[in-house]
Amino acid sequence: xxxxxxxxxxxxVRAGFGAILAHVPDLDLVGEAADGQAAVDLARRERPxxxxxxxxxxxLDGIEATRRITQDDRCRDVRVIVLTTFDLDExxxxxxxxxxxxxxxxxxxxxxxxxxxxxxxxxxALLAPTVTRRLIERFAEGPAPDAATQRDxxxxxxxxxxxxxxxxxxxxxxxxxxxxxxxTSTAKTHVGRLLSKLGARDRAQLVxxxxxxxxxxxxxxxx
Numbered sequence: 001x002x003x004x005x006x007x008x009x010x011x012x013v014r015a016g017f018g019a020i021l022a023h024v025p026d027l028d029l030v031g032e033a034a035d036g037q038a039a040v041d042l043a044r045r046e047r048p049x050x051x052x053x054x055x056x057x058x059x060l061d062g063i064e065a066t067r068r069i070t071q072d073d074r075c076r077d078v079r080v081i082v083l084t085t086f087d088l089d090e091x092x093x094x095x096x097x098x099x100x101x102x103x104x105x106x107x108x109x110x111x112x113x114x115x116x117x118x119x120x121x122x123x124x125a126l127l128a129p130t131v132t133r134r135l136i137e138r139f140a141e142g143p144a145p146d147a148a149t150q151r152d153x154x155x156x157x158x159x160x161x162x163x164x165x166x167x168x169x170x171x172x173x174x175x176x177x178x179x180x181x182x183x184t185s186t187a188k189t190h191v192g193r194l195l196s197k198l199g200a201r202d203r204a205q206l207v208x209x210x211x212x213x214x215x216x217x218x219x220x221x222x223x
Contacts, residue, residue: 036060070099
């Protein structure tokens with residue numbers, strides 16, 4: 001059973017998400033919150049597997065709430081899916097850097113939301129297609145990576161850099177294994193080493209780091 005918490009300042013939105021979750025046998029709604037601070041308190045208390053997090057809320061916005069949750073040792077196993085009606089670059093990047101594991105728009109179909117919860121609970125990262133495209137474009141046009149990011153990249157072996165690029169392009173562990181001609185467990189090991197070396201919480205942060213370092217560009221093969 002995947003335990004889910006819903007955070008949104010609009011009661012109707014919370015009720016809508018709750019109604020969707022109530023009809024899915026493997027998902028369990030364990031709590032609701034109407035602002036960012038309440039979300040942090042809820043995550044610390046209930047330690048859900050997944051938090052569905054709104055962005056614009058009173059007291060504490062969803063980006064800062066996500067950061068506080070993902071940096072709290074008590075919530076080390078909590079994953080955040082940021083949901084918003086605003087497809088804006090500042091929210092995309094802010095959510096990823098704060099530790100969010102997924103970023104979806106609120107107009108996504110219920111089936112897409114359910115799939116996202118399952119994907120993130122399984123340890124994968126997920127971005128809406130429009131978000132992925134804009135994120136790539138932003139970093140392709142941005143400044144060169146800073147010294148700290150470049151230093152982190154220099155720590156990686158050639159194979160690890162290859163795996164990082166494939167992760168940034170959205171490949172799952174099974175797809176990584178197929179592409180690299182290795183077992184799924186070996187693919188998971190490669191990803192685990194990347195997480196450790198780069199100090200990333202999960203695959204979504206690996207994606208952000210790959211874009212920052214300029215390893216993924218629009219139009220590159222497989223991108």
